Amino acid sequence: MGTPNALYDRIRTEVGKQVVGQEEAIRLIVAALLAEGHVLLEDVPGTGKTTLAKALARTFEAKFNRVQATPDLLPQDLLGGLVYQPGTGEFTLRKGPIFTQFLLYDEINRSTPRTASALLEAMAERQVSLDGLTESLAFPFFVIATQNPLESQGVFPLPEAQLDRFLVRVRLGYPTREEEAGILRRFRSGEETDTPSAVVTPELLASSQAECRQVKLASDVEAYLLDIVQATREQGAFRFGASPRAALALLAIAQAFAWLDGRDFVTPDDIKHGVVPVLAHRVQLTPESRARGITEETALSQLLEIVPVPTELELHP
CATH class of the missing domain: 1.10.8.80 (Magnesium chelatase subunit I, C-Terminal domain)
Known part of the structure; x- marks a missing residue:
């Protein structure tokens, strides 16, 4: 079965360059990726949801995009669309930010149900349909969406069909006293934190997912x-x-x-x-x-x- 612990240790070490603690959350997210699912990160503001998602994405050799959800975000802002080229008289596809490998969708419950549902096909089928055309997404396609469960103004609860597309819901929780002290010391110094290095290739991820299925x-x-x-x-x-x-x-x-x-x-x-x-x-x-x-x-x-x-x-x- 190879050495999965060594692989996970490398990921955890790299994420630890920017994230203090959150061992269980990191393990859950990596497990969800190995299980070919998507992750919903839910907790109060300031607990490091976005930092954790970005740090994890950097440990993989993959393209990363981030979308900040707002009530006026339209489906075409996420998916892209067809653009007419006067010189050729043809339409070409302008790909939106969903055409990536790691997608961080921040504050998903701030987007309207219509825009949030635009993710549905991509998350379930790993493809996007635009104006009659179907475009496959690159491997891997992994969505980490964040949401704040406390706010009620300007948010739209996710429908059950959308929630069901997330393999796991992860709640970070507050850090321990020791972890919070480490956060204070790290950022009080004003020193730049190291950027996580990519330690997992798409080929290694694909073989690991295949082993998980066995x-x-x-x-x-x-x-x-x-x-x-x-x-x-x-x-x-x-x-x-x-x-x-x-x-x-x-x-x-x-x-x-x-x-x-x-x-x-x-x-x-x-x-x-x-x-x-x-x-x-x-x-x-x-x-x-x-x-x-x-x-x-x-x-x-x-x-x-x-x-x-x-x-x-x-x-x-």
């Missing part, structure tokens, strides 16, 4: 995953449970976790670690649950406590 899933672990998904559809806290697409996403992230740990088989812990980031934005709570102050994360954590964990596993099916 990570084995024992029948007992598969049953555990299905029990969790089924429980979201049966537990009274949920109005809508996880879909089959959500089950596939949970499997993909678990395989990536296993690969990052140097294993060629999925364990129950891989499944458990993926439940909240993969399912929390895909399930809906009942009004009664919300009235009691229950969140999707809390409900899923409680669900994990009641779903039996397999104890005797055939780890090499």
Whole structure:
């Protein structure tokens, strides 16, 4: 299976040149990329969402674009369009910023639903349709979108179909006291921070993704995953449970976790670690649950406590 830990260590070392802490968030984002998915970064302003996304993008040999979402951003501002050339009498394609490999879409919930939905085809199919023409996107095509969950003025909640296109939702949280002290020391000095170096080529990424898809899933672990998904559809806290697409996403992230740990088989812990980031934005709570102050994360954590964990596993099916 190669040396996945060494690969991840190189990425983490380079990201650490600009980002203090956030080990779990970095691991989740790298796992999502290995699982061929996209990431929604959600947290309060000032927690380093944009800095983290840009630092991670720089560790890959790939083209990077950033889009700052605003209410007046139009779909053609993102996708581009056809431009008439008087000299030839033909139309040529003017490619928008979506034609990249790493796309940072800042504050996605500030764009109108029409513009946000323009991402849908690109995220799902890795292609863009413009005026009857279909243009494929380069490999890799990876979207990291950020949003601030607190503001209500000038924002548009993402529809369920758009949320479902994100493999994981990552919440950074506040740094620890020690990490925040490191941030203060780093930026108080006024010294320029090192720029992360590109350590992953598209070829290495493609081969790593292929290896992730080959990570084995024992029948007992598969049953555990299905029990969790089924429980979201049966537990009274949920109005809508996880879909089959959500089950596939949970499997993909678990395989990536296993690969990052140097294993060629999925364990129950891989499944458990993926439940909240993969399912929390895909399930809906009942009004009664919300009235009691229950969140999707809390409900899923409680669900994990009641779903039996397999104890005797055939780890090499």
